[in-house]
Structures are given as structure tokens and as C-alpha cells.
Amino acid sequence: MEVTKVSNATRVFKIGEVETKALRGVNLSIENGEFTALIGPSGSGKTTLLQLIGLLDKPTTGNVTVNGQDATNLNRNQRADLRKNAIGFVFQFFALIPTLTAYENVEMPLLLNGTKPAQRKARVNQMLEAVGLSDRAHHRPDQLSGGQQQRVAVARALATNPKLILADEPTANLDTENGKQVMEIMQKLNKETGVTFVFATHDPRVISYAKRVVTLRDGLIVENNGKSPK
Amino acid sequence: MYQTFKLAYRNLWRNKTRSLLSALAVGVGMSLLLLMVSMLEGEMRGALQNTIRLQSGHLQIRPSSYDENKISLKWEDLIADPDQVVEKVRSLSQVTVAAPRLIASGILTLRDESKGVQILGIEPDSEANQPFRDGLTAGEFLKADDREGILIGQLLADKLNLKVGDAVNLLVTTSNGDIDEQLFTVRGVFSTRTPGFDENTLLMPLAKAQAITATENHVSTIFVLLQDSEQAEPVAQALQSSNLKILTWREQNDFVVQFEDYANAFFIVLYLIVLGITATVVTNTLVMAVFERTREIGILAAIGMKGRGIMAQFLAEAALLATGGVISGLILGSVMVYFATVKGFYIGDFGITGELFEDRIYAYLTLENTINLSIITYIITLVASLYPASLAARMEPVEALHGIGD
Numbered sequence: 001m002e003v004t005k006v007s008n009a010t011r012v013f014k015i016g017e018v019e020t021k022a023l024r025g026v027n028l029s030i031e032n033g034e035f036t037a038l039i040g041p042s043g044s045g046k047t048t049l050l051q052l053i054g055l056l057d058k059p060t061t062g063n064v065t066v067n068g069q070d071a072t073n074l075n076r077n078q079r080a081d082l083r084k085n086a087i088g089f090v091f092q093f094f095a096l097i098p099t100l101t102a103y104e105n106v107e108m109p110l111l112l113n114g115t116k117p118a119q120r121k122a123r124v125n126q127m128l129e130a131v132g133l134s135d136r137a138h139h140r141p142d143q144l145s146g147g148q149q150q151r152v153a154v155a156r157a158l159a160t161n162p163k164l165i166l167a168d169e170p171t172a173n174l175d176t177e178n179g180k181q182v183m184e185i186m187q188k189l190n191k192e193t194g195v196t197f198v199f200a201t202h203d204p205r206v207i208s209y210a211k212r213v214v215t216l217r218d219g220l221i222v223e224n225n226g227k228s229p230k
Numbered sequence: 231m232y233q234t235f236k237l238a239y240r241n242l243w244r245n246k247t248r249s250l251l252s253a254l255a256v257g258v259g260m261s262l263l264l265l266m267v268s269m270l271e272g273e274m275r276g277a278l279q280n281t282i283r284l285q286s287g288h289l290q291i292r293p294s295s296y297d298e299n300k301i302s303l304k305w306e307d308l309i310a311d312p313d314q315v316v317e318k319v320r321s322l323s324q325v326t327v328a329a330p331r332l333i334a335s336g337i338l339t340l341r342d343e344s345k346g347v348q349i350l351g352i353e354p355d356s357e358a359n360q361p362f363r364d365g366l367t368a369g370e371f372l373k374a375d376d377r378e379g380i381l382i383g384q385l386l387a388d389k390l391n392l393k394v395g396d397a398v399n400l401l402v403t404t405s406n407g408d409i410d411e412q413l414f415t416v417r418g419v420f421s422t423r424t425p426g427f428d429e430n431t432l433l434m435p436l437a438k439a440q441a442i443t444a445t446e447n448h449v450s451t452i453f454v455l456l457q458d459s460e461q462a463e464p465v466a467q468a469l470q471s472s473n474l475k476i477l478t479w480r481e482q483n484d485f486v487v488q489f490e491d492y493a494n495a496f497f498i499v500l501y502l503i504v505l506g507i508t509a510t511v512v513t514n515t516l517v518m519a520v521f522e523r524t525r526e527i528g529i530l531a532a533i534g535m536k537g538r539g540i541m542a543q544f545l546a547e548a549a550l551l552a553t554g555g556v557i558s559g560l561i562l563g564s565v566m567v568y569f570a571t572v573k574g575f576y577i578g579d580f581g582i583t584g585e586l587f588e589d590r591i592y593a594y595l596t597l598e599n600t601i602n603l604s605i606i607t608y609i610i611t612l613v614a615s616l617y618p619a620s621l622a623a624r625m626e627p628v629e630a631l632h633g634i635g636d
Contacts, residue, residue: 014397056532057628077536084534095529099240109533111233156533 001032002068003164006055009062011219013046022048025062028200032163034046035190037210038200038212044216046200047168053198054087055079067163084113088157090186090199094149096141102128102152103137107124109160127155131185147178154185159167169198171206183209191203234539238546241519249551252515256555257562259508260607263501264563264595267603269570270493270592278479278486282455283361286482288325289454289464292475301335301348301391301450303405308332308448309474315452322468324461329358330449332439336402338382338432340390347386347432349402351439351449358453362420362433364502369418371393371437379435381415383428387419394418400432404444412442421457423590482601501606509614512551516544516618527622538621544622548615552608559607560600 011023023045038046051057052064064071067086070230096105128134131151141149157165171179190197215223242249275536312330319328332351337344354372404410419539462478469476570593
């Protein structure tokens with residue numbers, strides 16, 4: 001079953017008089033349970049594509065469907081709702097709220113979707129255990145290493161049990177060992193829970209984990225799992 | 231809600247000094263307003279109480295022809311047979327003091343100096359004279375049968391360089407328009423701490439005042455004090471008669487009453503100006519916080535927090551700043567108001583026609599003013615946070631998260 005579908009998506013940024021075409025007509029379908037890498041050099045459009053799929057941005061033309069729902073005409077709040085229920089994010093920078101503990105960061109999306117306290121507690125503990133950070137639950141981000149912070153971000157992304165996790169360069173700021181740990185955790189969760197992962201990267205070590213690799217260049221998909229797009 | 235405030239508290243605590251200074255700015259603004267409003271309230275209240283105890287009483291009974299703009303000694307403008315009226319007034323349970331008084335004008339001359347004065351003919355034994363008795367600074371109080379003695383205000387004594395025992399000449403216009411003149415002896419000097427009164431007033435026994443002005447058993451007014459100032463209107467109603475005019479303290483002090491209404495309206499404008507300035511500090515603090523936390527706003531939006539949730543986050547921070555501001559304002563304000571209530575501020579000889587201001591202002595803070603000011607401070611601080619809060623709420627997640635890749 002299709003988790004997300006991007007059809008003929010373009011994204012043009014206009015800064016003053018200058019137009020930059022970040023995406024020039026992208027078609028991409030991601031099936032349930034995939035572990036897919038979006039690769040390509042800097043400026044190829046990986047992050048822009050991830051932002052469109054994550055409903056953080058709207059395509060200039062074309063459509064994005066998430067969980068079978070066309071997001072083209074959704075307003076800000078409807079997109080926020082769809083994000084809250086269907087999508088988890090892991091960012092390149094360790095995107096945790098610095099004033100909250102690891103536990104509270106993981107709890108935040110559960111608070112937003114109104115999960116009851118008892119279930120919330122169980123779920124947060126379960127997720128922290130899954131990323132191996134139960135003993136760091138009450139540490140603030142500045143008391144955690146980069147790798148630990150990124151694992152908390154993974155736990156938070158998965159807390160509400162979304163269908164799709166989008167990770168933008170999740171290992172870019174990590175050393176080899178921590179990068180490996182994060183990728184292994186993501187791979188394990190993909191296998192165990194069937195949650196779909198799409199991650200943008202240009203790190204060859206990360207690419208090796210992917211089951212499917214989509215290559216972008218100059219705003220177009222130039223290779224889809226070893227094949228040229230139709 | 232709890233989570234929102236928990237996060238707000240921690241966010242404010244991230245930049246402790248800035249948050250504390252912002253709350254303090256609100257507090258200082260509020261405390262200064264508390265001081266100002268309590269000083270004005272104290273001033274008005276003091277002037278009113280002073281005017282009531284020295285001049286207007288809670289009620290004054292005058293003949294129906296009474297004109298407040300002139301001091302008339304014509305018999306038709308005076309109350310004849312005042313004892314009968316006094317008797318009737320005293321029979322009312324709300325009345326504590328009813329004293330007949332004759333008011334005349336005269337000129338006090340000493341060697342080559344002269345000074346216009348208001349002569350107050352009083353019954354020396356009446357309780358109505360307590361402020362003068364308490365305020366005696368030299369000599370002794372008048373006796374009812376004294377035919378040559380007068381009391382003068384301290385400032386009048388200073389001006390004419392008079393002291394107890396000195397003889398002084400007094401010129402008086404009588405009821406039939408003639409001028410009479412007599413030598414009097416200063417028996418005592420009083421101070422009511424009210425420059426406007428002490429500079430112009432001369433007291434003498436009522437019988438002597440009636441004799442020198444040829445008003446024979448007539449008085450200008452009956453000065454009435456009540457147990458409670460709020461009883462003035464019903465008592466005035468009960469005493470209504472065709473040949474007498476009953477004036478309440480409100481009617482006689484309409485300037486102060488009106489001025490207080492005017493001052494209250496003026497203070498609302500002043501509140502807005504002062505708190506508007508302190509509110510800009512709050513706006514500034516929160517705008518800085520929005521820009522510092524742009525990426526966090528993006529993260530919250532990415533995980534599904536809607537605009538109103540983000541807005542609530544900043545409003546909660548403003549609410550905490552406002553609470554800190556109001557609490558510090560109340561503490562600082564209490565200290566300042568306490569000082570101003572106990573010590574007062576010297577203002578010297580300040581007068582408005584018809585009102586008797588003391589030479590010091592003492593603050594008087596009412597619960598109503600305190601509550602009003604706290605609420606206004608709170609609301610203005612919240613209003614000041616609307617701009618930064620909506621700025622945060624309107625941020626596009628993708629822009630807020632900028633820098634997440636290519």
C-alpha cells in the first residue's frame with residue numbers, strides 16, 4: 001500500500017527577481033514498509049522533496065498525497081493535523097526542545113494528539129527503551145551526546161506510531177560510531193514495526209542501509225533503485 | 231495547559247536575567263502608578279476630611295437666602311433663634327455635633343500693617359472646635375464669656391508677628407453696614423496644618439461676634455457632624471424645611487468630588503501611557519525570544535503543533551511575566567506607599583478656592599485602586615505579547631526550520 005505519492009511536483013523559490021527551480025517535476029511513490037534513501041549532491045532537491053512529502057512546504061505545481069489523502073488543498077491546520085498523525089521527523093540538527101528532558105521531548109507529540117496520561121507514559125518508556133535510552137530519560141539535550149540526542153529524535157518521531165518517518169541527513173552531524181548506531185536503530189524499527197523510512201543523505205555508509213535508493217540531480221529524479229525513471 | 235505553562239516557565243528561566251528584568255520593568259511601572267494613584271487619593275481624601283472638619287461639616291444648615299459667594303450679615307440672611315434649630319438637629323440619633331457659627335469678615339490692624347480675615351464666631355465649649363483645641367500651639371482656648379479674647383491661626387500670627395497677650399485692632403462690618411472697631415487680645419494661637427485656613431481665620435466667642443456685628447441671637451450657619459458621612463443625604467432630607475437650606479458635604483465640596491472623577495479618568499490614560507512603555511519591554515523580550523527560538527517553533531510545527539498552540543506558548547510566557555510583574559509591582563508599590571502613608575510629602579501652601587489642603591500629602595491606597603491597577607497591568611502585558619505570539623504562530627514551518635539541509 002502506498003504511504004505517500006508525489007506527482008509532477010515542482011518547487012520554485014523566488015528571491016527578489018531570481019527564480020530557483022529546486023524541483024522540476026518529480027514523481028515518486030513510497031510503499032508501506034520501505035527503507036528508502038534519497039541521495040544526490042548538495043542542491044539536488046533532496047531536502048525540498050522531503051519537505052513536500054512532510055507537508056512542511058507546498059509544491060508550486062503538482063500534488064502530494066500522504067496516507068491516501070491529497071494535501072494540495074489542505075490549510076495550515078489540516079496539514080498540521082496530518083503531520084501530527086501520519087508523519088514523524090528526524091532532522092540533521094538534533095532537533096530537540098532544549099528545555100525539555102528526553103522523556104518530555106518524546107512525550108510532546110503524544111500530548112499534541114491527546115494521548116491519555118497512562119498510555120503516554122507507557123509509550124514514551126517503550127520508545128526510549130527501543131532506542132536504548134531508558135537510563136537517560138530525565139536528561140536534558142545538553143546532557144546527552146549528539147548520537148543520544150538523535151536517538152531521542154528517532155524515538156519522538158515514532159512516538160505517535162506514524163506510518164512514515166522522514167529523516168533529513170540523520171547522521172550528518174554524528175561520528176561514524178554514533179551514525180552507525182542511529183542507522184541500525186532505524187533499520188531495526190523498520191523491520192520490527194514496519195514503519196516506512198525515507199531519508200535524505202549523501203553519506204555512502206548510510207546509503208548502504210537502504211533497501212531502495214532514489215537519486216536526484218538538479219531537481220529531477222535521475223535514477224530510481226538503479227533504473228532510469230520513465 | 232499545565233504542559234504549556236511548564237514549558238513557558240522553563241523558556242523564561244533559560245534567560246533568567248532578561249526575564250527578571252522584564253518582569254521588574256512591569257513591576258516598577260505598576261508600583262509608580264500605585265504610588266501616584268494613592269497620593270492623589272490621599273490628597274483628595276485629606277482635603278475632603280480637612281474641609282469637612284474645619285469648614286463644611288457633614289451638613290450645614292443655612293437660611294434659604296444663603297449665597298455662598300458673599301458673606302452677608304443682614305438679618306434676613308441669618309438664622310434667627312438658632313438654639314431651637316440646634317435642639318431639633320441634636321435630637322437626631324445620627325448627629326454627633328451641631329454647633330451654631332457666625333461668619334463675618336474683618337480687617338486686623340497692627341501698627342501700620344493690616345490683613346483681611348474671616349471671623350468665626352464659635353461656641354467655645356462645642357466639640358466642633360476640637361481641631362482648634364488640639365491644634366493650640368500657644369496660649370489657651372477661648373471661654374464663652376470672654377469679651378476681648380481672640381484666637382488666631384499660626385500663619386496669621388507669623389505674618390503679623392503676633393504672640394499671645396498682644397493687643398490687636400479689629401475692624402468689622404456690622405449687619406446694618408456700619409463699621410465697628412475694637413481692641414482684642416490674642417489669647418492663643420492654633421495650627422490646623424492647613425495653610426489656607428490658618429492664614430486667614432480668627433476665632434472669637436459667638437456671643438462677642440454677635441455683639442460686635444450687631445446680629446443679636448442670629449447665626450450664619452449650624453455646623454453639623456454625623457456619625458457617618460454617608461448619612462448626610464438622609465439626615466438632610468429629614469431636616470428639610472421651607473426657610474432653611476441644608477447643604478451636604480458633597481454639595482459643598484463638589485469640586486473635590488468632581489476632581490476625583492476627573493482624576494480617575496485621567497489616571498486611566500496615565501496607566502495606559504506608563505504601562506504601554508513597560509509593555510514594550512515585554513514585547514521586546516518576547517520578540518527576541520521568538521527569533522532566538524525560530525528553529526524550535528519550526529520543530530513544534532513539524533511535529534504537529536498548530537499556530538494557536540504556538541501562540542498559546544508565548545501568551546503563557548507573557549502571563550508568567552505579567553504575574554511576576556504584578557507581584558513585584560505590589561511588593562515595590564507597598565513599600566513606597568507605606569512610606570508615603572506614614573511620612574507623607576511636604577507640599578507647603580497649596581490651595582484651591584473653597585478647599586483646605588494640608589501642608590503634607592499622605593498616600594491612601596484603596597483596595598479598588600490596587601485591584602484595578604493589577605488587572606490593567608496584567609491585561610496590557612498580555613496585549614503586548616500578542617504581536618510576538620502571532621509572529622511565532624504565523625511562521626511557516628519550513629522557514630522556521632531553515633538550515634536543515636540543501
